[in-house]
Amino acid sequence: MSEPGYDVVIVGGGVIGLSVARELKGHGVDRVVVLEREGAVGQRSSSRANGGVRAQFATSINIAFSLHSIEEFERLATAHGDVLQFHQTGYLFATGTERGEALLRSSLELQRSFGLAVEWLTPPEVLERAPIVRADGLRGGTWHARDGFLDPYGVVEVMRREARGLGAELRLNSEVRALERASNGFVVTTDRDVLHARYVVNAAGAEARSIGRMLDLDVPVWPIRRNLAFARSPGHPTDLIPMCVDFDTGVLVRREVGGGYLIAYSNPEDEPGWATTVDPRFLDDVAERIGNRFPLVSEVPIDPRHCWAGLYPETADHHAIVGFCGEVEGFVLCAGFGGHGIMHSPAAGRAVAELITRGACRSFDLHALRLARFAEGDLTIESAVL
Numbered sequence: 001m002s003e004p005g006y007d008v009v010i011v012g013g014g015v016i017g018l019s020v021a022r023e024l025k026g027h028g029v030d031r032v033v034v035l036e037r038e039g040a041v042g043q044r045s046s047s048r049a050n051g052g053v054r055a056q057f058a059t060s061i062n063i064a065f066s067l068h069s070i071e072e073f074e075r076l077a078t079a080h081g082d083v084l085q086f087h088q089t090g091y092l093f094a095t096g097t098e099r100g101e102a103l104l105r106s107s108l109e110l111q112r113s114f115g116l117a118v119e120w121l122t123p124p125e126v127l128e129r130a131p132i133v134r135a136d137g138l139r140g141g142t143w144h145a146r147d148g149f150l151d152p153y154g155v156v157e158v159m160r161r162e163a164r165g166l167g168a169e170l171r172l173n174s175e176v177r178a179l180e181r182a183s184n185g186f187v188v189t190t191d192r193d194v195l196h197a198r199y200v201v202n203a204a205g206a207e208a209r210s211i212g213r214m215l216d217l218d219v220p221v222w223p224i225r226r227n228l229a230f231a232r233s234p235g236h237p238t239d240l241i242p243m244c245v246d247f248d249t250g251v252l253v254r255r256e257v258g259g260g261y262l263i264a265y266s267n268p269e270d271e272p273g274w275a276t277t278v279d280p281r282f283l284d285d286v287a288e289r290i291g292n293r294f295p296l297v298s299e300v301p302i303d304p305r306h307c308w309a310g311l312y313p314e315t316a317d318h319h320a321i322v323g324f325c326g327e328v329e330g331f332v333l334c335a336g337f338g339g340h341g342i343m344h345s346p347a348a349g350r351a352v353a354e355l356i357t358r359g360a361c362r363s364f365d366l367h368a369l370r371l372a373r374f375a376e377g378d379l380t381i382e383s384a385v386l
């Protein structure tokens, strides 16, 4: 049976789709529905994240998205109490190489041009903030106090709560099977019913490509498995420290609330794939690299029962794809957020809401995120990927 009348259908009830719904309702759009295949929201990539939030990126658009999003998280943390668990411990990028220092200092200049109070720390200042860092050969690092981490599922919950509170509809166990163009919009076929919508937003995360194919569009988002390890540390301090990044190896360590260390490393050689079990090679990769800057943590045994993996919805240049799609009017892309989807979800929602309600995005220059960049070969590469 045909059910006409949605202004916007959002495919995917992860943090991105929910944020888009919340912003669309906040911008006065009447009939908004999120279609989610699973029985609950946020069960795919959004529930697997580390929760890192940082403004320390190397490209203007990622810094702009972070700046907006950090401000929004600060506001939401006040409005929603403990749900977000937003700990602004700062991010500390440490380096012992000349090249690392040059890259960090150049990003720092760009970040400061956005008004961010990012500092260069000398080695003693690094150790003062993060005593787990090895001092040998350390040249220093960058530090931004408003960065930190939060509970990814807390973000999903806040977005869901606000979207629903503003009147967005949420349909669970509702898998989109087909999209067809129709007069003045789309026909959306799920495994349960048929809907009509003026706009469709592709917020299907790692599966954005399959949604694009339904309209004969190539949306180059790939699933890349990423892993996290938890190391237990009886007798170790439990106070929070910054999110510590060894910029020379890519290993990332933070202290978990209540003690223990969460360890991440993304091997750039990893191939796309759909597996979400922990990759045994990840533990070898970490073991090889963690001693470079975090020898104290390398001595703490990793607890295999508390390691997990999930998928980055990744693109070739580590930037999301956000915008209208020239070929298919009314089809809006908002996917491919790689390792930044939780932290950039407020900005993503704002961008899509402005596109749909005003015809253009005023808050951000979305040029670097347009789909056409892949066909044009005009990619802006984000180098600060973790």
Ligand SMILES: Cc1cc2nc3c(=O)[nH]c(=O)nc-3n(C[C@H](O)[C@H](O)[C@H](O)COP(=O)(O)OP(=O)(O)OC[C@H]3O[C@@H](n4cnc5c(N)ncnc54)[C@H](O)[C@@H]3O)c2cc1C
Pocket: 011, 012, 013, 014, 015, 016, 017, 035, 036, 037, 038, 041, 042, 043, 044, 045, 046, 047, 048, 049, 050, 051, 052, 053, 174, 175, 176, 177, 203, 204, 205, 206, 207, 226, 227, 228, 308, 309, 310, 311, 312, 313, 335, 336, 337, 338, 339, 340, 341, 342, 343, 344
């Ligand atoms: C190990 C790990 C660590 C990470 N750490 C961080 C971090 O520190 N900070 C950060 O910001 N980000 C981090 N990320 C990345 C972040 O989790 C993602 O970028 C973000 O969750 C993407 O959100 P999404 O809504 O696009 O995707 P998802 O959460 O995957 O949501 C997409 C939804 O679409 C649904 N769907 C797909 N196809 C259909 C269909 N046909 N019909 C209906 N529904 C459909 C799926 O079921 C899914 O729920 C991490 C990710 C991983 C795996």
